[in-house]
Amino acid sequence: MATWQPTWSDPFFQKGQFITGLWNKKRYRIDGMLGSGANGEVYRVTCDGQTYALKVSAQAPEISLEHKILKQLQGVARGADLGPLIFDLDDVQTPRGKVFFYVMEWVRGTDLPDFLQKRGAHWTPVLLLQLCTYLERLHAQGYCFGDLKAENCLVNEEHGIVRLVDFGGVTPFGRGVKEYTEWYDRAWWGQGSRLSEESYDVFALSMLAIQLLAPEARKGVSQIGPNYSMLKKAILSDPRFDDWRGLLKGVGDGRIRTIASLREALSPLVKKSVETEKKLKRKQTRRRDWTDWLLLGSAAVLVLVFCQFLLF
Numbered sequence: 336m337a338t339w340q341p342t343w344s345d346p347f348f349q350k351g352q353f354i355t356g357l358w359n360k361k362r363y364r365i366d367g368m369l370g371s372g373a374n375g376e377v378y379r380v381t382c383d384g385q386t387y388a389l390k391v392s393a394q395a396p397e398i399s400l401e402h403k404i405l406k407q408l409q410g411v412a413r414g415a416d417l418g419p420l421i422f423d424l425d426d427v428q429t430p431r432g433k434v435f436f437y438v439m440e441w442v443r444g445t446d447l448p449d450f451l452q453k454r455g456a457h458w459t460p461v462l463l464l465q466l467c468t469y470l471e472r473l474h475a476q477g478y479c480f481g482d483l484k485a486e487n488c489l490v491n492e493e494h495g496i497v498r499l500v501d502f503g504g505v506t507p508f509g510r511g512v513k514e515y516t517e518w519y520d521r522a523w524w525g526q527g528s529r530l531s532e533e534s535y536d537v538f539a540l541s542m543l544a545i546q547l548l549a550p551e552a553r554k555g556v557s558q559i560g561p562n563y564s565m566l567k568k569a570i571l572s573d574p575r576f577d578d579w580r581g582l583l584k585g586v587g588d589g590r591i592r593t594i595a596s597l598r599e600a601l602s603p604l605v606k607k608s609v610e611t612e613k614k615l616k617r618k619q620t621r622r623r624d625w626t627d628w629l630l631l632g633s634a635a636v637l638v639l640v641f642c643q644f645l646l647f
């Protein structure tokens with residue numbers, strides 16, 4: 336009978352499994368996978384009745400570096416929710432050998448495209464403005480986020496609050512960005528270096544806006560390769576970018592290189608978004624009023640019918 340042999344494509348853990356850290360002896364129940372990427376896998380876990388996110392990798396340096404950065408940020412930006420809060424760092428033995436993990440706050444949220452689909456594209460500048468605030472705080476600590484991308488942002492559906500996850504690309508200013516994704520990488524587009532600096536994240540934010548407003552553009556680029564001037568031309572003729580041209584042009588020609596200037600360029604768009612949201616809310620209330628009347632009307636008819644029934 337053939338026995339099951341683990342392969343590299345198998346996940347590290349299975350749902351329902353319990354794991355115990357070799358050093359700290361904390362016992363976690365694996366509740367499911369939250370995501371996976373080049374550096375490892377992230378699981379939702381339970382320990383002592385609390386839910387956490389656990390990131391595991393076969394590469395010890397990646398895990399300990401991410402843990403160190405998150406811990407450092409937790410210390411300096413208390414209450415600022417810069418990154419997920421950090422709880423444990425340990426190793427565990429698996430059929431694939433010893434693997435390394437850290438345990439962090441489970442960030443509940445939807446990904447940005449799903450959120451925008453539900454709440455409307457007019458939320459894009461609002462989400463970007465929030466990211467500006469996080470990045471500004473990170474920059475103040477002397478770090479560039481590096482691997483800014485839609486997959487690394489989770490948004491709370493109820494309140495529309497964005498959180499950043501995956502701090503694996505966070506790099507001290509002045510070094511080469513250690514983790515990046517082509518679409519968001521200005522060097523890939525031939526628009527600058529991969530040096531870890533404020534303007535690197537600014538460029539990535541502008542690419543995030545394009546990705547969110549015109550997701551199909553990225554698919555086209557994956558077929559023909561990076562061509563920034565072609566992308567700019569496409570944006571010029573696309574009505575979805577009517578309000579965004581000034582900002583995107585500013586980033587493209589190097590006028591907008593800081594988060595402060597990006598925030599300034601975003602502010603009229605945010606104002607417009609707020610107006611759109613208000614109008615939508617008013618419409619929804621009106622629609623609700625109308626349905627309320629319909630309900631009241633139906634109730635009145637029912638009462639009348641009931642009275643007629645009693646009288647005759």
Ligand SMILES: Nc1ncnc2c1ncn2[C@@H]1O[C@H](COP(=O)(O)OP(=O)(O)OP(=O)(O)O)[C@@H](O)[C@H]1O
Nearest residue numbers: 369370371372373374375377388441442486500501
């Ligand atoms: N703290 C968290 N709470 C909830 N979900 C999380 C958390 N951390 C990560 N995730 C989810 O897991 C996914 C993968 O995590 P992460 O990006 O850290 O892995 P990675 O291997 O570094 O990926 P990549 O190769 O894309 O950089 C994220 O996109 C996110 O959806």
